[in-house]
Amino acid sequence: MNRIDIAILGLGTVGQGVVKIIQGNQKQWNSRCGATINIKKVMVRSIERTREVELPDGVLTCKWDEIISDPDISTIVEVMGGIEPARTFILEAIRKGKNIVTANKDLLALHGQEIFEASKVAGVDLYFEASVAGGIPIIAPLKQSLAANNIKQVMGIINGTTNYILSKMSQEGMDYDEALQRAKELGYAEADPTADVGGFDAARKIAILASLAFHTRVRLQDIYVEGITNLTLEDINNAKELGYVIKLLGIAREEDRQIEGRVHPVLIPITHPLANVNDSFNAVFVYGDAVGETMFFGHGAGQMPTASAVTGDLLEVISNTINGYTGRLSCTCYEDKVIKSIGEITTKYYLRMHVLDRPGVLASIAGVFGNHGVSLASVLQKNGSPLGIAELVVITHMVKENDIQDALAVIKEMSITKSIENLIRVEGN
């Protein structure tokens, strides 16, 4: 009977989840992947800390050297997170011929190329299902089941914190601060929620998904990012009135070998499959030229969902290892497509602005739009305030981002304009 020795780096929430799964199904591993799994070492910062799981004496260690120099350890599960020392450890392990399973989106989005190239040279496995959308299988389907497609679009709710906040605002009429507070109480948002609400977490994930989908290395700095902090209940209610829901989406699209990657709030039609994905759930919508529309839904974070993805990868790596077949599914970025700047993208826009409530104002604004090639699909003039200010809500037809920004720069300076309240992109129809 085969036995595979592994090491786990990090015994936080996810690491403990992985240990629970491995220990809880010990009798079945041989049937499932052809070997028993032995957690030989777990690297932690403090051995003494109280944890949810128990491990035999001597398994916990603070010394990387005990792991890297152990030739029996063939696979490293990295669930410590962060850039360093994870990057150094992973690169060293790869060079020693050890296979890697990682949940580290930050590392892959920033240093993916270096790590993939190292794994290719060393001929080891590098699996990272848990790095995007937690427990939802999306990396493997893009690499395998959907491999016959030319993927045209990947669009996803890939941050549970912001989806929870937006769901509460939309469904219960909470304002942003109240919904954020609730998210913090439930442990969905961290004390400093910037990475989530600023869109940076989602940006890392869409960089990884775009790289896979378009076979081109898309780096974090290639992704345009806007968070949800400027969204108001007015926008959410206007959207509802117009038949849309507002979601924070990661969007990656290819057209004519040009790629766009962006994270920002989006109005999507209430009939779109992503529109009904609420609370902290994640979902990734993929459009392929053969398969058409497909969507993957589930828990994008949390101990056990993330551990499910990590351990699923681990079983693959173990199966590959005992069959002498590691290193096959390495980097799939064999192309080098052009990456567009945000100004070059084309989409529809929702615009909410305050203008003087007097005759001719709409005509003036529509005129500026017309001069910049921006054509309007719908205009909603909301009740004027007693102060003689009207709210104008406009949805455009397809237009280039640069063109609408140029038009807005002109409109902003007009005396009839009081304020541009919000500009939100419209997708999905």
Next chain:
Amino acid sequence: MNRIDIAILGLGTVGQGVVKIIQGNQKQWNSRCGATINIKKVMVRSIERTREVELPDGVLTCKWDEIISDPDISTIVEVMGGIEPARTFILEAIRKGKNIVTANKDLLALHGQEIFEASKVAGVDLYFEASVAGGIPIIAPLKQSLAANNIKQVMGIINGTTNYILSKMSQEGMDYDEALQRAKELGYAEADPTADVGGFDAARKIAILASLAFHTRVRLQDIYVEGITNLTLEDINNAKELGYVIKLLGIAREEDRQIEGRVHPVLIPITHPLANVNDSFNAVFVYGDAVGETMFFGHGAGQMPTASAVTGDLLEVISNTINGYTGRLSCTCYEDKVIKSIGEITTKYYLRMHVLDRPGVLASIAGVFGNHGVSLASVLQKNGSPLGIAELVVITHMVKENDIQDALAVIKEMSITKSIENLIRVEGN
């Protein structure tokens, strides 16, 4: 540069889709799977027929012998469908060491064990993603990404024809006959729609999914089947009033190492992810002990979605072949759990019946239910007709199927009972 010779059995809708994908992406196969793909032979019934795709002279053949005896052909793509001669061809090819990609749910649901065992003995690949839910990746995720889970439930809309019919009835108030007629006009339903509307197509697919999910061979005859032909607009509207949608679901569930497999109409809450899957779309909802709820959505049929799944499998097999690594992912039915009969299942029930509209009737009926351990969650008494007949709509709490059937046998014979109109199971909350 590697070249892999393949043969395709059948050049109908799906076969032509596979040829389109292979021909349309010829330059990319080497990057995607490590080899170019050469369609050496395609087996057809008539060489002369006009088709959407063009193949070089000599590729089309009516002779199986030209394929089976060609040692260069390492992989067979079976998209002819039906039991024979597909079964014989596949078994012969496996014994000759050829890998198989098949979309044939009928064959796998009926003869899966024989075919899996043969492929294991021969050490060849047997891939079948397209056999369930068309283009949606579900077989591979169950085998790989979700492999760390003990799957507790698989529940899916896995027949597009019936989902289209039920969507039209529910959303547009069409009656069953009208919706079926529309489905026929659109090519969603066949002239003889029995396999779809009778639930038999879905039964094949849930047998395959259950086998994978529970690591136990579940055969077609193990699945309880009811179709949608008895559903009326009354039931659909009652369901809506109570906060439910009616869908035809394939359900596979495990509890305490006992499996149930069934296909029948189901009331699911409108908030359930499956409730918003409309028209001819399919979706498979999976509950695993680690990942929790997850769902896979997309086109469950059609030329290109099905060809996407077939060709995705083919790329895997080719990659395995050039790496000398076929035969790893064979049968995963290493357990032999008990399969329950329908009488043993426990769920909730929606019951619609006609009774005499007079005092004490409800008490009598509730009394019979009570005697059989059936407890009621809600009772809706609809307006009595001028003829002194009332409609009673009841939803039960969890109850064993045998118990409610026993109660209904008694109620049916009571003089106050005019008719049992429908009994529909309630799931998903």
